[in-house]
Amino acid sequence: MKDWPLLIETSQLADALHDPNLLILDTCSAANYADHHIPGAVHIAPSELQSGVKPAVGKLPSIEALNALFTKVGLTPDKHVVVYDDEGGGWAGRLIWTLDVIGHQNYSYIDGGLHAWLHDGYATEKVANLPAPIEQNISIDSLPIAEIEDFIHLLDNSQLAIWDARSPEEYRGEKVFAQRGGHIPGAINLDWLELINRDKQMRLKDTSKLQSRLNELGLTADKTIITHCQTHHRSGLSYLLMKILGYPHIKAYHGSWGEWGNSETTPIETGDHPQPSAQKP
Known part of the structure; x- marks a missing residue:
């Protein structure tokens, strides 16, 4: 998976869907995730990517919140993360920036996200995926x-x-x-x-x-x-x-x-x- 480009097509993921080295992260709305998501995808609510503290609600969450989030999704350094959303890349890009901030740069974005996956006729599922938690000890890279x-x-x-x-x-x-x-x-x-x-x-x-x-x-x-x-x-x-x-x-x-x-x-x-x-x- 390390040879995958940043921008991938739905067909590339469909062909490798069950690869154990993949971690698929869905940043769609909760309703869309519940209705249909890519098989194996783990949901991250968009709100989990922001601090929510006024007036600058979009600031990076605290280190404690980031540790909790990536513990919950089971992130490990060897995982190739595949991200997507249901709106054309805003939340997926926010997640990729967050991955850069925590030093995980092994990732790809599905062009078109959920809309493209559905249009191209690939299978979806409704059952939420809850991976085994993996404890994190995140450090922040200030460069991005x-x-x-x-x-x-x-x-x-x-x-x-x-x-x-x-x-x-x-x-x-x-x-x-x-x-x-x-x-x-x-x-x-x-x-x-x-x-x-x-x-x-x-x-x-x-x-x-x-x-x-x-x-x-x-x-x-x-x-x-x-x-x-x-x-x-x-x-x-x-x-x-x-x-x-x-x-x-x-x-x-x-x-x-x-x-x-x-x-x-x-x-x-x-x-x-x-x-x-x-x-x-």
């Missing part, structure tokens, strides 16, 4: 994590780019889910929904075309890129896409707009930010 203090003084640095994966209305400050609306100065907006082909079972759009789009916007692989949304849920997908594309220097701002927009001291811009592509003659 961006905190305000890490980058607030670097907003003018040309080698840093901030990818805001929220809707354009949130970015411009027209739709507000915090004390203040708008965006981080200089941040580049590309809505996470623009990455998903909703007419093809929530699979990712063509990755070469997505790469061209990122390049046009100045979200290039030579930069350090920090991605965020409101709670680092939607930006789970932008983080995942950059992993798939091989970006070497990426981080997620897990405080996201829930933290930035509820602070009284952070700088904020509103309206449209001039994008690099718009500046071309």
Whole structure:
């Protein structure tokens, strides 16, 4: 399984479904998991991937909570983790970021997740899978994590780019889910929904075309890129896409707009930010 790419098709998993080296983690809604899930999949509720503490509810859970979560699912270093969700990659990407944070980098994402699995006609089950708990002693790798203090003084640095994966209305400050609306100065907006082909079972759009789009916007692989949304849920997908594309220097701002927009001291811009592509003659 170590030779599997990050992005896999449903057929690849179907052919290896009963491999004992696999740990399949489902981050769908509880209702979808109860109704139909990939055989052998263990459920992780999306809420278990976030601290839930206001105002920045999307921050990483405590080390104690992470130990409890990964003890419950039976994670071991040798397991190849396969992740999926029911929405096109947001929660699955959030889980992959979490795996990076705890130092487990042996994983794959099923393109299209549950929607693709059902469309392609593969078997599902209803019975919950409850593996034997395996005690964890997690340590945190801070490299994939961006905190305000890490980058607030670097907003003018040309080698840093901030990818805001929220809707354009949130970015411009027209739709507000915090004390203040708008965006981080200089941040580049590309809505996470623009990455998903909703007419093809929530699979990712063509990755070469997505790469061209990122390049046009100045979200290039030579930069350090920090991605965020409101709670680092939607930006789970932008983080995942950059992993798939091989970006070497990426981080997620897990405080996201829930933290930035509820602070009284952070700088904020509103309206449209001039994008690099718009500046071309």
